[in-house]
Amino acid sequence: MIFSEETFFSSDGYLVLSDGTFYEIEILSLSQKSYAGVVALGEVVFNTVLTGYQEVVTDPSYAGQFITFTTPEIGNYGCNFHDMESDRIWANAVAIRNYSGVRSNYRGEKSLLALCEESNVPLIQGLDTRALTRHIREHGAMPGVIGVGDPRELAKFATSEHSTDNKDLAAVVTRGNSFEVGEGPLVVAIDYGMKSSIIRYLAGRFRLRVVPATTSGAEILSYGPAGVFLSNGPGDPSALTYSNSQITEVLGKVPLFGICLGHQLLARAIGATTYKLNFGHHGGNHPVSRLSDQVVEITSQNHNYAVDRDSLSLAYGKSTITHVNLNDNVVEGFSLDDARAFSVQYHPEASPGPHDSLYLFDLFAKEVRSA
Ligand SMILES: NC(=O)CC[C@H](N)C(=O)O
Numbered sequence: 001m002i003f004s005e006e007t008f009f010s011s012d013g014y015l016v017l018s019d020g021t022f023y024e025i026e027i028l029s030l031s032q033k034s035y036a037g038v039v040a041l042g043e044v045v046f047n048t049v050l051t052g053y054q055e056v057v058t059d060p061s062y063a064g065q066f067i068t069f070t071t072p073e074i075g076n077y078g079c080n081f082h083d084m085e086s087d088r089i090w091a092n093a094v095a096i097r098n099y100s101g102v103r104s105n106y107r108g109e110k111s112l113l114a115l116c117e118e119s120n121v122p123l124i125q126g127l128d129t130r131a132l133t134r135h136i137r138e139h140g141a142m143p144g145v146i147g148v149g150d151p152r153e154l155a156k157f158a159t160s161e162h163s164t165d166n167k168d169l170a171a172v173v174t175r176g177n178s179f180e181v182g183e184g185p186l187v188v189a190i191d192y193g194m195k196s197s198i199i200r201y202l203a204g205r206f207r208l209r210v211v212p213a214t215t216s217g218a219e220i221l222s223y224g225p226a227g228v229f230l231s232n233g234p235g236d237p238s239a240l241t242y243s244n245s246q247i248t249e250v251l252g253k254v255p256l257f258g259i260c261l262g263h264q265l266l267a268r269a270i271g272a273t274t275y276k277l278n279f280g281h282h283g284g285n286h287p288v289s290r291l292s293d294q295v296v297e298i299t300s301q302n303h304n305y306a307v308d309r310d311s312l313s314l315a316y317g318k319s320t321i322t323h324v325n326l327n328d329n330v331v332e333g334f335s336l337d338d339a340r341a342f343s344v345q346y347h348p349e350a351s352p353g354p355h356d357s358l359y360l361f362d363l364f365a366k367e368v369r370s371a
Pocket residue numbers: 061231232233234235236237259260261262302303304305306
C-alpha cells in the first residue's frame with residue numbers, strides 16, 4: 001500500500017462573512033509562513049460531495065469563490081495528474097474541517113496542500129463547516145474574507161464587489177487558444193472554462209475544436225462544424241456581453257448542446273433571463289426528474305445561477321423544459337426542438353459524481369451524425 005505522511009504548518013486566522021459572522025480557522029502551508037491581514041477574498045459556497053475534492057477544486061467554474069466542503073475529512077487520497085479538471089485551482093480558497101496529512105492511494109501523486117500551494121490558493125482547516133453551511137443555507141451565499149487579525153476589521157473587506165455577480169469570469173479562465181483533439185465529425189466547443197473531463201467525453205465521439213470564450217459566431221461557422229458545444233464556466237451568465245450574438249449566429253444552423261453556464265447562456269441568447277439562487281447547488285447527488293419518462297437522474301451539480309422558468313416559456317415558443325430539480329424545482333434542462341438544441345444545468349460528465357446522465361453525450365452525437 002502506498003502511504004505518505006506530510007509535514008505541514010498552520011497559522012491561526014478567521015474566515016469572516018460580509019454580515020460579520022466569523023469562524024476560527026487555521027491557514028495551512030508546507031513551509032513555515034507568517035500571515036497578516038487579508039489572505040483571500042471571494043464568495044463563500046459549500047459543496048456536499050463525499051469524494052472528488054480534486055475534480056471540484058480544479059473545476060474552473062469555481063473562480064471567484066471559496067469552496068467549503070461539508071465532508072469533514074479531506075485530502076486522504078491525495079491528488080493525481082489524471083483527475084485535474086484544468087491545470088490549476090481557480091477557486092480563491094479551499095476551506096475544510098480537517099486536512100489529512102496522511103494519504104494513501106496507488107494513483108496519488110501529490111497532496112492537496114501541494115496542489116493548493118502550486119496554484120497560490122490558501123487551504124484552511126479547522127472551520128466549523130456545518131455551522132457555516134447552516135448559516136449560508138439560511139442567509140444565502142455571500143462574500144467572505146480569510147485573514148489574520150481582528151475579525152471586525154477583516155469583515156470590512158468582504159464587500160459586494162467580491163461576489164461573482166456581474167463578473168465575466170469566463171474571459172478570465174478560458175484557455176485562450178484554439179486546439180483540436182479526437183476523431184469523427186467536427187464539433188466546435190466554446191471554452192467558457194471547460195472541464196477537462198467534458199473535453200474527454202466529447203473527444204471520444206468527435207473531432208473536437210476547442211475555441212476561446214469570445215470567438216465570434218462567424219468564426220465558429222467558418223470551421224464548418226457539424227455541431228457546437230457550449231461549455232460550463234464561472235461567474236454570472238448575464239455578464240457575458242458577447243455570448244448572445246455568438247450563440248444566435250449558430251443556433252438553428254447546427255445541433256447545439258450546452259452544459260451549466262452553456263445552458264444559461266443558451267437561455268439568455270433566446271431572450272430568457274437568469275437569476276441567482278440563494279445558496280446554489282454544489283454536490284454529487286442532486287435528484288433531477290427527466291420529464292419525458294419521469295426517470296430520476298442522480299446528478300452532479302455546481303451552479304449559483306439558474307434559468308428563470310417563466311421567462312423561458314415566453315422567450316421561445318417551441319422551448320420544452322426537459323429536466324427539473326426535485327429538491328427545489330429549478331429548471332435543469334430544456335430543448336429547442338426545431339433548432340436541434342438542448343442543454344442541462346447539471347453535469348452529465350459528473351467528475352465527481354454519478355454517471356446517470358452520460359447518455360446526453362450520445363444523444364448529442366446522434367444529433368450531430370444525423371445533421
Ligand atoms: N458549473 C458552471 O458552469 C457554473 C455556471 C455559473 N457560473 C453558475 O454558477 O451558475
